[in-house]
Amino acid sequence: MVKRIQFARTGGPEVLELVDGEPRDPAPGEVRVANKAIGLNFIDIYFRTGLYPTELPSGLGTEAAGVVDAVGQGVSDFEPGDRVAYAQGPLGAYSEYHVLPAEKVIQLPDTIGMEQAAAGMLKGLTVQYLLRQTYPLQGGETILFHAAAGGVGSIACQWARALGVRLIGTVSSSEKAEIASHNGAWAVIDYTKENVVERVRELTDGAMCPVVYDSVGRDTWETSLDCLSPRGTLVSFGNASGPVEGVNLAILNKKGxxxxxxxxxxxxxxxxxxxxxxxRDLFDVIERGDVEIHIGHRYRLAEAGEAQQALAERRTSGSTILLP
Structure with missing residues (x-):
């Protein structure tokens, strides 16, 4: 029998249930992974609450690291015993075993631990596309990154420093300010005590930022726009405070x-x-020591609801993992 988390209705953390089931054999093109550590992410909450609809009942989670347990017909790149990690695929990573397409799985270098991979795959790949693809940073820029002490923010601070970028991070407490600074933020703004727009203006001598990275959503939308320089780019990649709605495109013209x-x-x-x-890009910066994956909290699989509540209430720092 395999223990896993599922939910049959959307709602708060109380809808998550720890259930028993038989592990499914992998179909052609699939692998079955015995999870050793599981990543916790805001997207998991979006599915649980119904912001991102899914067919119910459903498993939860998209990120974990473990060992290949079985392979389906036609799979030649993996074999039982391989150390692997994944960050995408069908929901169901909150489980002792997970079956998913082999194309969604990557071989894990021996230099990277299971917990490290589970805590850093989705967040690290997110930072990779944010800093290297969505708005390719060249070095020398001064940028704004919200939630700089969280799992994604902690990696972004380090990666930006390695690129020679001045990252201004926003946080909600003095403790989180210390975390962001330690991770390489060039400057930190505690938005509970300071006006973010005014402080960014001071830090940039009025030039503001060519790019703002915003995973908070509704609560920071206007602030993020006001921190941009003319023709700047707002990268909205999350909804921690709720989705941005009712956007008037004319405001983009009005603000530059x-x-x-x-x-x-x-x-x-x-x-x-x-x-x-x-x-490869993510593993390289980890192996070079440019980026360290900080695990701030560990919970048992049965405590998934409690872990999600802590994440939603911004009581966490760094990455949070579940241990099956």
């Missing part, structure tokens, strides 16, 4: 002919070739 994009990992890692390229 601005650009807005809403990217996703699936939109960038849309082919096996691109997925492998992005993983």
């Amino acid at each position: 002919s601005l650009f807005v994009t809403r990217p996703s990992l699936g939109g960038y890692a849309d082919t096996r070739e691109r997925f492998e390229m992005m993983c």
